[in-house]
Amino acid sequence: MLKSTIGKRSSKMKNTIERGSVRKFAEAIGDPASIYFDEEVGKNSKYKNNIAPPTFPVTFNVGSIPELNLPTEGLIHGEQIYHYTRPLVVGEDVYCWMEVKDYYEKSGNFGNMGFLVLTKHGEDPSGELLFTEERIVIISETVRKGMLV
Amino acid sequence: MNRIANLQIGDSLTEIPLKPVTRLDLIKYAGASGDFNPIHTIDAEAEKAGLPGIIAHGMWTMGNLSKLFTPYLEEGFIQDYAIRFKGMVFLEDVITLTATVIEKQGGQVKFNVTAVNQHQKNVLQGDILFSI
Known part of the structure; x- marks a missing residue:
């Protein structure tokens, strides 16, 4: 069932990087450095602007994938991988969408585990890639059975 | 402060010990990130999920870890940041953040990064490619 979601995408959503949100986020990760909000x-930095911390894209709205109905409980966050072409800057608009990149199952000590690979893409207004965020979610057999009901 | 460009393979950035994890840390992160999964903030929900108590968001720890590189942002930025979540972080845990150079090529320096708890267990491990 999850295998059939490979390749499915959400539609693009516009996200504006707000100074206040970046500041709150930087404070919440214990990194309230002035480069993020002063x-x-x-202006005087090499980026000519304030930038956002690398994990800030967790806050972005990336739309939803209609075919993908994940449970809200019992998911395990396995891995998280960012790739940037440059840091994101405060005030810019980032267009984001998400894709189911892969799904596979592996047998191990805890039974047959499912691995769902979700990739977020962030682009500038001209469609140039700014970042990708890949999230690997581990779904146990029990949780998957619950999804079939 | 040493420049990242001057670091050699095997050199480390100055470790950062975090204060013991508090519930308020996780409530703040929930609000700032929008991740309101209650296993990170509400005891009863964590227990219902079979946990001994609330656990930190994996992304809270990963978010903290990147501050090892914040003092160097005038020199370059984090181009790639890959993390595997290896263990849970509970309230009162004391996490130490580390980064060690494992590769150097042109303007790119690759670090092995970890978050280690007070029992010397890696709760988070991965690498960062810093682009100068």
Whole structure:
């Protein structure tokens, strides 16, 4: 069932990177550095602007994939992988969408585990790639059985 | 402060010990990230999920880890950041963040990064490619 979702995508959503959200996020990860929210420091930096911490894309709205109905409980976050072409800057619009990149199952000590690979893509307004975020979610056999009901 | 460009294979950035994890840390992260899964904030929900108590968001720890590189943002940025979540982080755990150079090529320096708990267990492990 999950295998059939490979290749399915959400539609693009516009996300504006807000200074206040970046500041709150930086504080919440214990990294309240001025490069993230102080306008003067941003202007004088090599980025000519304030930037967002690398894990900030967790806050983005990436739309939903209608074919993918994941349970809200029992999922295990296995891996998280970011790739950037440059840091994201405060004030810019990032267009995001998500894709089911892969699904496979592996047998191990805890039974037959499912691995779902979800990739977020973030692009600038001209469609140039800014970042990807890949998330590997581990789904146990028990949780998968619950999904069939 | 040493420049990343001057680091050699085997060199490490200054370790960062975090304060013991508090519930308020996780409530703040839930709010800032939008991840309101209650196993990270509400005891009864964590217990219902078979956990001994609430656990930190994996992304809270991963978010913290990147601050090892914040002092170097004038020199370059994190191009690739790959993490495997290997263990749970509970309230009162004391996490230490580390980064060690494992490869150098042109303007790119690859680090092995870890978050280690007070029992010397890696709760998070991966690598960061820093682009100068």
